[in-house]
Amino acid sequence: MIKSRQMSESIRLGMLLAASGGFMDAYSYIVRNHVFANAQTGNILLFGVNLSEGNFRMSLHYILPVIAFALGIALAEIIHTKKDIALHWRQGSVLIEALILIAVAFFPLRLNLLANSLTSFACGIQVESFRKIRGNGIATTMCIGNMRSGTQHFYNYFHEKNKESLKKAFLYYGIIVCFVIGAVIGNLFIKLLHEKAILCCSAMLIFAFILMFIDYEREEL
Template sequence: MKHTKQMSESIRLGIILAMSGGFMDAYSYIERDHVFANAQTGNILLFGVHLSQGEFKLALSYFFPVFAFMLGIALAEYVRSKNIEILHWRQLSVLIEAVILLGVSFFPLTLNLPANALTSFACGIQVESFRKIRGNGIATTMCIGNMRTATQNMFHFFHKKDREYLKKALLYYGIICCFVIGAILGNIFCQHFQEKAILCCSVLLFVAFIFMFVDYERAAASVDTK
């Protein structure tokens, strides 16, 4: 099980997933009626605001992505429980996520509600399937937890002069930067390709799917030589 764990915790996989996370949020916000794909706290807040103002249609446009996000988490857990032999469950999860976003690219702007729900569904799969990088609990679809942990480790570095804290802090800050890069790419692609921009994110996830095979082989070879 050791090499299986390492397969889904490599830094380069984390970089790709963080970029895809930032891309999805930028895409849904810029191109799909200012709804967040990942930031469900923002969606819940706006759901409550519009609900209080009697704007029920707008409120639902924020509720369904939240509900779909939860369904994505549930699906990831279901895939995990099936113990599929052909693929590792995380590989299957990222493949499903890539296919879903591929489908979203064919939704016209008149169908933003189901498009946002599906995008959040994919984000739910990702946030549940990939929780660690090199043994550190890191989210690739949101930043607030990463920011807290990064700053905490940076404080301990300055306080205790232990370079391990610095390494962890830089890892967390690096993932946040990758998320920002994904958001920048999302904005650029949205300007040029509109609703089709999400295809770029789908490609990133297909690359992540392929990298997981490579990381699996490297980790397995490392275990064999010990």
């Protein structure tokens, strides 16, 4: 019997996508006026703070990326339901994400609001399209849920001596480490390329797109 695991749930792809998630957050925060691409909780908080101070213009800079993020999730679901596309729907999602970020690279700083909204839109596509690694619910664009699950599995290992829990704990925390590495890489490229740095993140996503053609998760049982 042949068992084929989804390439979209492989550890290698998850690591690459987590690094791209960290890259996007570093880019939007450092280059595009301190707005988060992925951390919508932070954007919602800053929206509320600016709203309470009557800074309505600045509040738009935080709430529009949140709306764009939600629209990105919706687009990923639309792509998912399409039956007549040549590519696997997750491949289509990551390709669209990469193309959006290429466009963002050429937006001048005076268009930060649009650039941040499109980056968050791309992140919404990613968070909805890639929700599992090896069957475990893992986010590649944020860390808090991964931290909760990883810590829970660490506790289960020390409490029950379950080696499978230890493996899962390292998986969750490993994805967090990849997110941090993506932020570090992003900061380095930002210093060199400024607003064009997001092209490097787009290249990572194009590599992820190519990687998904390779079914090296296939196992013979």
